[in-house]
Amino acid sequence: MSAKAVKRTQVVVVGGGPAGLLLALLLHRADIECVVLERRSRNYVLSRIRAGVLEQGTTDLLRSAGVGARMDRQGLVHDGFDIAWRGAMLHIDLRDLTGGKTVMVYGQTEITRDLYDALDAAGVAVIHEALDVQPGDVATTTPFVTFHTESGGTQRIDCDFVAGCDGFYGVCRSIIPPAALETFERVYPFGWLGILVRKPPIQDELIYAHHARGFALCSMRNPQLSRYYVQCRLGERVEDWSDTRFFDELSARLPSHVADRLQRGPSIEKSIAPLRSFVAEPMRHGTLFLAGDAAHIVPPTGAKGLNLAVSDVHYLARAFIAHYQDRDDGLLGSYSPDALARVWKAERFSWWFTAMIHRFEDDGSFGHRIQEAEFDVLAGSKAAQTALAENYVGLPF
Template sequence: IDLHGATGKTVMIYGQTEVTLDLMNARRAAGLTSVYEAEHVNPIDFDTDRPRLSYVKDGVTHEIDCDFIAGCDGFHGISRASIKPAAIETFERVYPFGWLGILAETPPVSHELIYSNHARGFALCTMRSTKRSRYYVQCPLDDHIDQWPDDRFWDELKRRLDQKAADELITGPSIEKSIAPLRSFVAEPMRFGRMFLAGDAAHIVPPTGAKGLNLAASDAHYLALAFREYYDEKSSAAIDAYSAKALSRVWKAVRFSWWMTSMLHKFPDNGDFGARIQLAELDYVVNSKAAAASLAENYVGLPY
């Protein structure tokens, strides 16, 4: 799929650990304080005009008076967990399989990402650099990485690739290996008084559409603009609009990730009919300019 030809944009692979490192370095260079390894973090009175945040560091309890609290603390963080159940609604779909992924110090098999729909299950070939590769195969949720020595993984990956890619694949010892379950999850709303949810604290998408970090960045973008307007222009309009604006983009990305997942994975209850529908969908996407453009527009990321 010609992403640039269809959209005028390209995809940047910006690893989450690299984003974190760059942000940490920028914050340090600006002389701003960051507190790491805090325990018992607790947002307090965020539904009032005087929110606070308490935490324990090195055995000492601290409390911060806040204007606002941004809950960017991930799916398992305290921010969403602090909200009364009656005030929040969640939507979830859990997929009946996982991704077994490995990282290897081997050159990527292709300079393009390869997505594979195979009778044995989904596979993905991607890269981290010109010398480091990331590969995935669909596997049962109850599998354990001990069941997948490197040789078995490489053999299975080759089975799910076209012959040219299988022949050109360079294998090597894995430096990281894990199995990740796939789920779609959205929490609504994303604002609770003076506390805002952003990123994985508010939503999770299966990695098929590569939208997780992209969505976190768009949430941060909307929230930063809202805070700037509040302090510079003394207007709360963007703050009041944050949840609706963010969720509009979130649900479109959730739809795209669900669609990619549905098109490319082997589902236990799809049967022969479902498999033929997937092939027809893939054929349409590859050979229709309109369908390819739709995939490209969503893959590079919808406008903020």
């Protein structure tokens, strides 16, 4: 469908990342009309390298949406992960501790590709390079969205609802009056320097490493594509980190018997991501509903960002379906508190895991001893490991 042909729809989804695309697909499956507006090109969206550790609830929802087949063929099911500390390894057995639940490693780019394929097949309009998107009259029952494209000029789509899935820097949250929105934020004094390398992972499961030099993470995208991170200072420049320097630093933060298995290679992507926690509430303003990074950010330590976006989509799609199919607006009214209840639990877990496993120089010797005690409690308590595992695989929707 061309952008010019769309004059009115039921839901305009602003943002064509996984959250927006999944919401559009779920609405289409329920015979609810929608249009997705994405400011970047399709190729750009598919080139973004993002996390890919999926909770059980995320994989279940993708399957129910009809986009789980390739994920189940190619995704890597993980029964647990390791925490490296003082040169030793503590194994967290997710399957055993949670009664059979696991996580899956499957790249966000691949999820996006699967969603595009499904939306293409369904004929759902995804308008790329939609510039200067501006929702209007969202405090009323007759909202609209304006935008322009190079080929079609300025356009307007009238709708019943606007779903803001346009990320932390998107327009949707910014149009909510400051008096109607409360924000909470914690900015961490470090970032993650990450590289992608076409080499087999160091092992089949993730390794989270605590070290006096800083945190490190050994992850993967597939059996031949590894993703590695090291904690770095804010203000560091990617240009100052050669591949050799990165791998030397990563090796120093891992137990020697693990570092010996590390396969080095030229990086095919390298970037630095600052860490922050952020929540905006409520997640609704009139007929505008926020979802995903537009409403909240978590540090990547607990792999909750994408999963929280999917959680929001679950609640929002459910609410729209109840409105259109059952003429029941109760779930629209409870969307924000329902979503935020899960958001804050994930924020707490990500804050706790980040605080335990990173190096905080300003905390001094007292803070470092507290971290050691925290790890000792975790290592010696199945109850503590169970709490970690339950949060890691994802709390129920």
